Amino acid sequence: MSRVFTIPDKWKVFCSRTIFEITKLGVDSIPLVMIISVFIGAVIAIQMQLNISSPLIPSYSVGLATRDIVLLEFSNSILCLILAGKVGSNIASEIGTMRVTEQIDALEIMGVNSCNFLVLPKVVGFVLFMPVLVAFCIATSLFGGFGVAVFTDLISVSRYVYGLQALFQEWYVWYGFIKSLFFAFIISSISSFCGYYVRGGALEVGKASTNAVVSSSIFILLMDVVLTKLLLQ
């Protein structure tokens, strides 16, 4: 652990590797995030409309409920569970393959601190880029709900848009971003750990990558409960 969080040997190399990881882990995830968000956003809006259509509840509640669900849970916890599958398995299998093909030993032999060299740029890059993914997720989900309002007659556009703005609590946005940073750290560090300590061959790399996804998901869920208790009460 302490070998990961030391000062990099060469800042120039570290920076260029971090940028590389941001592109690979972060930017390349944007399409997936957007596709999932637009559909889930639409589904949430439809389900809200179906479940709370009662004369006692104001009709703008659909927009409001969609917004809060997205801000509170979908754009961070659920998004990170999905990303744990994509990014986590990617990190674990990449580092694991480097381990079993002796590439990590080759780094060590050159005198490179392999932990620091491989893991730190991934953790830093992914944590830094996570808020951007969350922002994309929020925007596209709400846009998905908006699409439902426009293309169906379930909800009226003006009510939906009014609902989105009603009773807005800024803290919810911060809460989502803070949670996502923790989750990004969990995904990148646990997956790196799983990959780094692989012993054996290709079979074990596969197992490590499954382990990475399962353990990061569990830790995300645990952390979700803890952070929600701490931040929302």
Next chain:
Amino acid sequence: MIEVKHITKSFDGKTILHNVDATFYTGKTNLIIGQSGSGKTVLMKSIVGLVRPEEGEILYDGRDLMKMDQAQIKHLREEIGMLFQGSALFDSETVLGNVMFPLNMFTDMSPAQMKERAQFCLERVNLKGADKKYPAELSGGMQKRVAIARAIALNPKYLFCDEPNSGLDPKTSILIDELLSDITHEYNITTIINTHDMNSVLGIGENIVFINKGYREWVGDKQEIYQTTNEALNEFVFATDLFQKVKQYIIQNAHR
């Protein structure tokens, strides 16, 4: 000069290396030979510090690796080049990127200088025009040569090669052997090569250490190996008919 003194190493209670002593000389091609599974790779990894033996001393020109701290080991490793049994090239980098990698990490050269040096090393191993290829696009022999180029990029004082010619045809093996031998003499490097290829042993073996089941059985050079009376070594080196005949021929000629 690298001196290894009574190294013992075990994995999960099973002793792999028993009290091994060996000396590897500067400017010579030092060979570690032995059957598959005899502990050659473990010995080599112990010498470079990737595996930590339970006991023993490993002296790099007098400096004991076992007593060094992290920073000193890191410093020492900048003087070491190593070729792994499976090449261990970085998949995500091109051939040129692989050779430039150590330069980029440990020197302050400008990109142009690094490229020049990397290209010089690639030329040295007879690999030109493959700069932009990725390791997966190369043949096994080419990968080995790229790995050699990467290992010599920083002008190492100590060069370790774990089976540089396993899985290669005899002709390419000889090329690689000659290359390693040339580099060793040209730059006065302490080169240690793991092998079970008899062609290499009889071709470039200036100092041969024979490991049998984790024990150091025999030490000598390629001339002495013909006269050896050591049974295990005889069985190992002259296992094939061809080498039996070669041996008899050489002995007969010597008596004439």
